[in-house]
Structure formats: C-alpha cells, structure tokens
Amino acid sequence: MSFEQCEVVLLETSDLHGFILPRSYATRKEVQHGLACIASRIKAERQQHPHTLLLDNGDCLQGTPLTYYHARVNSGLPNPVIACLNELGYDAAVPGNHEFNYGLPYLRSAVEASSFPWLSANIEDASTGQPAFGAPYLIRELDNGVRIGILGLTTSYIPVWEQPQHIAGLRFADPVEAARKWIPVMRAEERADVIVVSYHGGFERDLETGQPTEPLTGENAGYALCEEVEGIDVLLTGHQHRAIADCSINGVCVVQPANEGRFLGKVTLQMEKHPEGWRITDRRSELVSAEEAEPDPSIEELIHEIEALTQEWLDQPSGYVDGNMTVHSHFEARVREHPLMEFINRVQMDASGASISCAALFDNVSPGFGERITMREIVSNYIYPNTLKVLRVTGNDIRAALEKSAEYFEVNAEGDLAVSPSYLAPKPQHYNYDMWEGIDYTLDISQPIGQRVTRLERNGEPLIAEAQYDVVMNNYRASGGGDFAMFQDKPVVRDISTDMVELLADYIRGRGRLTVSVNHNWSVVNGAAES
Known part of the structure; x- marks a missing residue:
C-alpha cells in the first residue's frame, strides 16, 4: 500500500x-x-x-x-x-x-x-x-x-x-x-x-x-x-x-x-x-x-x-580621556586591574553613594575608551540595560562572592593562569566574573576552589566577617544572577532606576575629561608559580 x-x-x-x-x-x-x-x-x-x-x-x-x-x-x-x-x-x-x-x-x-x-x-x-x-x-x-x-x-x-x-x-x-x-x-x-x-x-x-x-x-x-x-x-x-x-x-x-x-x-x-x-x-x-x-x-x-x-546618536561626543583606557587584552584586564573597570566601578559608587562596588567586563569584545568618547563607545562597553542596586551584605557574603568569581580561573596543564572551561562552554560567561573597588583582595588560583581569597581587607584592616557593608552592583548580580546565591534576598538599601548607559554618559559629560587611574587594589595570582 x-x-x-x-x-x-x-x-x-x-x-x-x-x-x-x-x-x-x-x-x-x-x-x-x-x-x-x-x-x-x-x-x-x-x-x-x-x-x-x-x-x-x-x-x-x-x-x-x-x-x-x-x-x-x-x-x-x-x-x-x-x-x-x-x-x-x-x-x-x-x-x-x-x-x-x-x-x-x-x-x-x-x-x-x-x-x-x-x-x-x-x-x-x-x-x-x-x-x-x-x-x-x-x-x-x-x-x-x-x-x-x-x-x-x-x-x-x-x-x-x-x-x-x-x-x-x-x-x-x-x-x-x-x-x-x-x-x-x-x-x-x-x-x-x-x-x-x-x-x-x-x-x-x-x-x-x-x-x-x-x-x-x-x-x-x-x-x-x-x-x-x-x-x-x-x-x-x-x-x-x-x-x-x-x-x-x-x-x-x-x-x-x-x-x-x-x-x-x-x-x-x-x-x-x-x-x-x-x-x-x-x-x-x-x-x-x-x-x-x-x-x-x-x-x-x-x-x-x-x-x-541610531548612528547619528552613537556619534555624539560625551567627553575625552587623558591617558589610555583601551582594552588590548580582555584576559589581562581581568587578571590585573584595568582603568576601564576602575572607571565603571567609580561611576557606580558615584551614582549610588556606596563605598564598595563590583562590576564585570561583560565580553571579549568591549573596546574600552579612546581619547574621544562617544555614545558608540559607551554602548559598546556596556552592552546590557542594567540598573544598579545597593545591597547590605556581610563580610562573609563578600568573601563568598569573591570565591565564586575566582572560579572563573584555573591553572592549566602548562602551569599558567587561564579561563576555566566551564566559563567558556556551553556559553561564554565572562559577565560572571566581577572585579571590586573599595576593598583590597588577592585571589590565588593555585589554591583549591573555595579557598582562593588569600587577602581581604578594607582600609588596611581585615574585613570583618559578620559586619555589614553596603555594596553597589548591577540588578542582574543583585538578584543572584550567575549563581551568586549569597546576594539573593539581601536588603536593598537603594535602587537606582536609571540604567548604566545613561549613568556613564552623564558622568562623562559632567566632567568633560577623564583622567585614567588604577589603584591596584586587587590582584589575581598563581601562587604555585610565584613561590
């Protein structure tokens, strides 16, 4: 049939x-x-x-x-x-x-x-x-x-x-x-x-x-x-x-x-x-x-x-940079503090009034800023319509968040620092590695996962485990996004409804000219290679 x-x-x-x-x-x-x-x-x-x-x-x-x-x-x-x-x-x-x-x-x-x-x-x-x-x-x-x-x-x-x-x-x-x-x-x-x-x-x-x-x-x-x-x-x-x-x-x-x-x-x-x-x-x-x-x-x-x-809007100048804020190596910008990331954290702190901030370099395309900053550069570096929240967290929460970020790295077979494969496949997750301002810390990737924060200080003193601190971060991270469960259901001290692209543009326009700075408050090391 x-x-x-x-x-x-x-x-x-x-x-x-x-x-x-x-x-x-x-x-x-x-x-x-x-x-x-x-x-x-x-x-x-x-x-x-x-x-x-x-x-x-x-x-x-x-x-x-x-x-x-x-x-x-x-x-x-x-x-x-x-x-x-x-x-x-x-x-x-x-x-x-x-x-x-x-x-x-x-x-x-x-x-x-x-x-x-x-x-x-x-x-x-x-x-x-x-x-x-x-x-x-x-x-x-x-x-x-x-x-x-x-x-x-x-x-x-x-x-x-x-x-x-x-x-x-x-x-x-x-x-x-x-x-x-x-x-x-x-x-x-x-x-x-x-x-x-x-x-x-x-x-x-x-x-x-x-x-x-x-x-x-x-x-x-x-x-x-x-x-x-x-x-x-x-x-x-x-x-x-x-x-x-x-x-x-x-x-x-x-x-x-x-x-x-x-x-x-x-x-x-x-x-x-x-x-x-x-x-x-x-x-x-x-x-x-x-x-x-x-x-x-x-x-x-x-x-x-x-x-x-859109193209006309993107070419509108917002300000200028004294120094170099270009990202030449995205990996290096996550291992050693880059002026772009210090700048983003500083904007978050300025907008929120918080004295501690964390932020991520979202992808491996972000170009950083050249001498002249337009909206094109701003939206190319900050690709998500995030807003900011200030959470009240403990020193233990901050340590746990740093340990989670430290999982982004591994020591590869050659003994070098590298990105953990779990952050590359099945989907790149560079946005789930945060860099912090307002605290001083060291991540030693040669140590076991969960034990990589080998230095954690604020104003020259060890961070107090049970003390409370106000930290500004984007709304994705504040909700626990990226498996940052330590931030879920924490008290929201302040909710900034203006999205980050506007905050960055307003900050740059208000100052006209930015001066590049890096205070080297954190480091990522391979202690086994350095010992």
Missing part, C-alpha cells in the same frame, strides 16, 4: 538580540551575520520548500544600540525588530528572558505591533493563571491537511535576573510541567499531527552522555523536556547561544541556531498519510549559515530611517 507523502520544514531564529544589519556598531566593520543575511536564507528556503513554518525563539528585542535607541531614546518610531519579523512573515514568536529588560509596557507594545502570535505556555497572569501573552500554543494546518502544533515555553529562571517591576503580575511556571499540561491537549483536542516545542532555554546536561553540565537550577531544562515529556517531536532551543544540529535526544529532534543571526535553524520532517492521520517517517536538523549571504534589501530599507538616527 502506498501512502501520500509530504515534506515539512521548520525554520528557527533565536537570540537575534536586535542584530539586523551585518555591521558592527562598535567598529562599523562589515560582519557575516545578522537578520538581514538570514532573511535571504529564509526566502531561499521558502522557494525550495512550499510547506515551511518560521519561528523566533526569543531574545530578539534587546542587545544592540539600535534596540537601545528605540527603547530608551526614540520609541515613537516603529519597533525595528518587529517590523522585520512582520516583513518576513513569521508564524509565531516566543518571549525570551531579555524581552523583559525594557519593562512590560515596552514588551506588550511589541506584541501588539506583531502580525503573528507570541506563545508562552508557562508565563502566566499571576491573578488568573492564564497565559500572559495570549495563546500557549498555535495550530497551523497546511494546505494538505497536516496539522502542526507549536507550543511556546520560556526559561522560568527570569525572576532571578529581572527587575521585579519589569515582571510584576506574572508567574513563571515550570516549563516541563507546562509541556505535560498542554501537549495532550494539542494531540487529543486539537488533533495535531506534529508537536513542536519552541523553548527559550537550553540544555542542562551533556547532549551525548546526559551528565549535568551546570547546577540544576531550572534555568535550562531542554534535556528534561526531551526525557520526561511524552509526545514532543521537535525541540527548538536557544538562550545558550550554541550551534546545535544533527541531534536527537530520546527520539526528539533538536536544533539551536547560535546568536545574532549567525545561523538559521532548520528541521526537515518527512511525513506520510495514514488512515488515522499524518505520521513522521524521518526527521533531521541542520544549521544554515548566514556567511556569504547577501543582506536582504527589503530589510535594509525597512530600518533605514531608525538605523541612520
């Missing part, structure tokens, strides 16, 4: 972070990725495959000066990211954790401007228990009768990171439990032939061995979804910025397309029609690279106006 057959293609973007045009905002140099390049790949795939669905898996609204400019400077213009997704005819989107960074009103305005539904079965209205962004799932019936069910899920760890006012009235349920609730409904009541879960989250275990790769906090639950929930055919993932394809976990086809439009995730399903409905006979995932793809002219034209205004 021969059966009718067809092919269904699922296309996924994830973690675009507002990166549309293939150019660096920091350097203006051309790059080989971005949504405009991915758009060309999307159109080519649609020409080849008539039965195609296109989904965004979250973290699209935040991440570049373009999105910052729209959210904070000129929100009267159409949202550039949503305009692009509308133009490309997305079938659905899932909110990621960074969708909440600019507050609920901004997110809701983006949802309202979308010509497609936003799906998240596990983000609920706290008062009603109903999905907070409309439907938990979407059923798309193709012209041949194949019914595709798409369930949206979002990492439930958002309350640990996000400012409370940005998620007020929302409840973030366990995505695994939400999948167990809704998938039987999609199968039985909606008669879905295929169940696709689009989950803004990643994997908490090694994809091959199943061994834990991170503390099982619930931030990532992709492996659990595959192993513990029946009925999932395809799992679209993100959040970790990994490039994952040609992968199956417990029979579930898995894909993750990295970040900033580097790849388009693609899942191909071979279908066969039986008397009881369509069945999947084969499934495979792959990544379609953005490299060598010409940017789509319609996307470039669509955001031309707001892009030009």
Whole structure:
C-alpha cells in the first residue's frame, strides 16, 4: 500500500538580540551575520520548500544600540525588530528572558505591533493563571491537511535576573510541567499531527552522555523536556547561544541556531498519510549559515530611517580621556586591574553613594575608551540595560562572592593562569566574573576552589566577617544572577532606576575629561608559580 507523502520544514531564529544589519556598531566593520543575511536564507528556503513554518525563539528585542535607541531614546518610531519579523512573515514568536529588560509596557507594545502570535505556555497572569501573552500554543494546518502544533515555553529562571517591576503580575511556571499540561491537549483536542516545542532555554546536561553540565537550577531544562515529556517531536532551543544540529535526544529532534543571526535553524520532517492521520517517517536538523549571504534589501530599507538616527546618536561626543583606557587584552584586564573597570566601578559608587562596588567586563569584545568618547563607545562597553542596586551584605557574603568569581580561573596543564572551561562552554560567561573597588583582595588560583581569597581587607584592616557593608552592583548580580546565591534576598538599601548607559554618559559629560587611574587594589595570582 502506498501512502501520500509530504515534506515539512521548520525554520528557527533565536537570540537575534536586535542584530539586523551585518555591521558592527562598535567598529562599523562589515560582519557575516545578522537578520538581514538570514532573511535571504529564509526566502531561499521558502522557494525550495512550499510547506515551511518560521519561528523566533526569543531574545530578539534587546542587545544592540539600535534596540537601545528605540527603547530608551526614540520609541515613537516603529519597533525595528518587529517590523522585520512582520516583513518576513513569521508564524509565531516566543518571549525570551531579555524581552523583559525594557519593562512590560515596552514588551506588550511589541506584541501588539506583531502580525503573528507570541506563545508562552508557562508565563502566566499571576491573578488568573492564564497565559500572559495570549495563546500557549498555535495550530497551523497546511494546505494538505497536516496539522502542526507549536507550543511556546520560556526559561522560568527570569525572576532571578529581572527587575521585579519589569515582571510584576506574572508567574513563571515550570516549563516541563507546562509541556505535560498542554501537549495532550494539542494531540487529543486539537488533533495535531506534529508537536513542536519552541523553548527559550537550553540544555542542562551533556547532549551525548546526559551528565549535568551546570547546577540544576531550572534555568535550562531542554534535556528534561526531551526525557520526561511524552509526545514532543521537535525541540527548538536557544538562550545558550550554541550551534546545535544533527541531534536527537530520546527520539526528539533538536536544533539551536547560535546568536545574532549567525545561523538559521532548520528541521526537515518527512511525513506520510495514514488512515488515522499524518505520521513522521524521518526527521533531521541542520544549521544554515548566514556567511556569504547577501543582506536582504527589503530589510535594509525597512530600518533605514531608525538605523541612520541610531548612528547619528552613537556619534555624539560625551567627553575625552587623558591617558589610555583601551582594552588590548580582555584576559589581562581581568587578571590585573584595568582603568576601564576602575572607571565603571567609580561611576557606580558615584551614582549610588556606596563605598564598595563590583562590576564585570561583560565580553571579549568591549573596546574600552579612546581619547574621544562617544555614545558608540559607551554602548559598546556596556552592552546590557542594567540598573544598579545597593545591597547590605556581610563580610562573609563578600568573601563568598569573591570565591565564586575566582572560579572563573584555573591553572592549566602548562602551569599558567587561564579561563576555566566551564566559563567558556556551553556559553561564554565572562559577565560572571566581577572585579571590586573599595576593598583590597588577592585571589590565588593555585589554591583549591573555595579557598582562593588569600587577602581581604578594607582600609588596611581585615574585613570583618559578620559586619555589614553596603555594596553597589548591577540588578542582574543583585538578584543572584550567575549563581551568586549569597546576594539573593539581601536588603536593598537603594535602587537606582536609571540604567548604566545613561549613568556613564552623564558622568562623562559632567566632567568633560577623564583622567585614567588604577589603584591596584586587587590582584589575581598563581601562587604555585610565584613561590
């Protein structure tokens, strides 16, 4: 007996972070990725495959000066990211954790401007228990009768990171439990032939061995979804910025397309029609690279106006530097105090009134400041829309935080200081290593983890374990983000609602000219090599 057959293609973007045009905002140099390049790949795939669905898996609204400019400077213009997704005819989107960074009103305005539904079965209205962004799932019936069910899920760890006012009235349920609730409904009541879960989250275990790769906090639950929930055919993932394809976990086809439009995730399903409905006979995932793809002219034209205004805003001068605040080696800037990090900490202390501060060099791209500082340099160095909080913590908490930061380093096989592999894979986490001002300390990486703080003083005296100190830090760290549990639920002495980009710009403008300084209040050493 021969059966009718067809092919269904699922296309996924994830973690675009507002990166549309293939150019660096920091350097203006051309790059080989971005949504405009991915758009060309999307159109080519649609020409080849008539039965195609296109989904965004979250973290699209935040991440570049373009999105910052729209959210904070000129929100009267159409949202550039949503305009692009509308133009490309997305079938659905899932909110990621960074969708909440600019507050609920901004997110809701983006949802309202979308010509497609936003799906998240596990983000609920706290008062009603109903999905907070409309439907938990979407059923798309193709012209041949194949019914595709798409369930949206979002990492439930958002309350640990996000400012409370940005998620007020929302409840973030366990995505695994939400999948167990809704998938039987999609199968039985909606008669879905295929169940696709689009989950803004990643994997908490090694994809091959199943061994834990991170503390099982619930931030990532992709492996659990595959192993513990029946009925999932395809799992679209993100959040970790990994490039994952040609992968199956417990029979579930898995894909993750990295970040900033580097790849388009693609899942191909071979279908066969039986008397009881369509069945999947084969499934495979792959990544379609953005490299060598010409940017789509319609996307470039669509955001031309707001892009030009953003570039003009970025070139506005804020001040000047006497000395050198350029970052030549990001590793060295984390081993020996760099004037950029002392400056950021000094701004935090000035804005908050706190006399102790901690801050991170977020990535390995931050250029530092040249002689002339514009908004371009500011947003290139401070890439997140963080605000500040002053927490009241103990000396023991400070020591524990320093020990946590010290885990960033290891002594490698050659006996040299290096970044611990756990901070490089599956996702770079340079933002989880803090440098402090207002205290004096030494981290000896030759010592066992948990015993690396070999000097901890304030004003020439040892820090008192039970004494209380006011420390300023960004809102992500203040919530315990990065597994800094010692900061969770600590008293908030002061909450500064102005985000750090504005604080940095105001500080620089107010002084006009900065003088480079480094007080060398901390050091990272390899005691075994120095002894």
